[in-house]
Amino acid sequence: MNLPDRPTRTSGRPPTLREIAERAGVHVSTASRVLRQPEPADGWSEAALRVREVAVELGYQPNLWAASLRTRKTTTLGVVMPRLTDGVVATMFQGIEETATQAGYSVLLSSPPDDLDAQRRAIEFLVSRQVDGLLLSSLHSPGREFVDSLSVGSLPMLQLNRHADVGLPFVSGDDHRGGYLAGRHLLDRGFTEIAAIAGPDHASTSRDRLAGFRDALAENGIELGPDRVVRSDFDVSGGVAAATVLLESDSRPEAIFTVSDTIAIGVLGVARDLGLRIPDDLALVGYNDIPVVAQLPVPLTTVRSPARLIGATGVRHLLSIIAGNDVESVKLPVELVERASTLR
Structure with missing residues (x-):
């Protein structure tokens, strides 16, 4: 509400709409309409200006909570986003918050552990806060029954980053393409003894990136056997455990x-x-292109995923759903960034 810049009352109870209407000499419905609507294209009428001036003089503040009850909107988006300490996830959230703010929405975040029960509790908490829609980042892949079992009614929801077969649209990077680019790059550099650390199987990011990587190798007649794929968590300690298995084996990649x-x-x-020297004894390709990897002693070749754009696009798609539109799932482009870790 864009009221004129005038001194406001600093003591006493807030004025009611009826008090403003009586002092301005208009009906209460007229005062209510003037104070909750933007300025018309042809400007305010004399009566409307009088209402707004009285409102400022009496120190009127709009009751946003009451307004949300009337419109059934809170202009708040709920976000379920595990692992917020992860640089990629944090960047994605920046894209969410910036885009939501630009659209006049606030964001209510819950960052539960990366498991189904915790995510269920987080979703139901945000629903209880009457958010207008939900962004579900890094959702597990339990099947449609998980979403069907939630007490969310017809609340608009959209998946972000990961996608599960739950009947909801999603916005993610093109992870299959990213894995393919990584495999193609290693083949083009002449590597044939290749392994992969694949991450947890419940994450579509892990599955899609590994599938794309396998496809690139298969085109060159190379198959990743069971001893060449190790699962891990998405963190440094997971990488240490998986690398120890691969690099201390008799058939080191x-x-x-x-x-x-x-x-x-x-x-x-x-x-x-x-x-072991990188890349002379071991070449290495990562995924996401977090800022630190370009500054390592041996800069890391990686696949750049558009984390901020994923967050921003997710908000725009969710707001479109809230407005009553149908949206299609989208996979945003990724790119390979070549650095010293593969360039021997």
Whole structure:
């Protein structure tokens, strides 16, 4: 509400709409309409100006909560986003918050542990806060029954970053394409003894990146056997554990693809401890292009995922759903960034 800049009352109870209407000499409905609507294109009428001036003089403040009850809107979006300490997730949230703010919405965030029960509680908490829609980031893949079992009514929802078969649209990076680019790059550099650290199987990001990587290798007649794929968490300690398995084996690979940069950092630590040189003894490709990997002693080749754009696009799609529109799922483009970790 754009009221004129005038001194406001600093004491006493807030004025009511009836008091403003009586002093301005208009009906209460007229005062209510003037104070909750933007200025018309042809400007305010004399009566409307009088209402707004009286409102400022009496120190009137609009009751946004009451307004939300009338409109059934709170202009608040709920976001479920595990692992907010992860650089990629934090960047994605920046895109969410910036775009929501520009659209006049606030964001209510819940960052539960990365498991189904915790995500269920987070979703139901945000629903209880009467958000207008939900962005579900990094959702597990339990099937449609998970979403069907939630007490959310017809609340608009959209998946972000990961996608599960739950009947909801999603916005993510093109993870299959990213994995393919990583595999193609290692093949073009002449590597054939290749392994992958794939991340947890419940995450579509892990599955899609690994599938794309496998497809690139298969085009060159290379198959990743069970001993060449190790699962891990999306963190440095997961990378350390997985790299230890691969690099201390009798058939040590000459190149490793990891489905996140944080995993790759763990691999670098194990390689250092084993006296392996990057990339002479071991080539390494990560995923996401978090800022630190370009500044490592050996800068990391990685697949750049548009984290901020994923967040921003997710908000725009969710607001479109809230407005009553149908939206299609979208996979945003990714790109390979070549650095020293594969360029021997």
